[in-house]
Amino acid sequence: MVSAKGRYALRIFIDLAQNQGDGFVALSEVSKRQDVSLKYLETIVATLVRSGLLRSQRGISGGYRLSRDAKDISIYEIFNSTEGSLSPVACINCGENFCNRANNCYTKEMWTSVDNLINNYFKSISVQDLVEKNVEIIEAI
Secondary structure, X not given: OOOHHHHHHHHHHHHHHHHOOOOOEXXXXXXXXXXXXXXXXXXXXXXXXXXXXXXXXXXXXXEEEEOOOHHHOEHHHHHHHHOOOOOOOHHHOOXXXXXXXXXXXXXXHHHHHHHHHHHHHHHOOEHHHHHOOOOOOOOOO
16 A cells, blocks of 8 residues: 555646646745645655655755656656555565565465565556546556
8 A cells, every 4th residue: 555655746747747847846835735744745855865766955046856858757756765565465575585485485476476476566557647637557457
């Protein structure tokens, strides 16, 4: 499940992609446009700056901007930075030693496949795709 932090991070990226032009965007402007607390956005962008997905600049013309073109930043990168794993079950990310049944688990391959589908789907969508509302919906098999 994607937390509010992950959902708001997507909104920040879309907002910056739409409004940064050649400069930096004040977080207070993003906060107003997105109707999200400035304090909460500050905690989110701190994570995104540390992960290298956003750049920050102090001063009168400071603010935040994408570190790369919107077409080159995947939704997977954003979620990986804000959420960590989106695996449907904890044992997928914890290695073989997490569960004493790992070697005899009948569902492990299924959960690994679901995890791969989720990750590959989010890797295939860029911030630019969201800005352009150009997201391919995967039909259930």
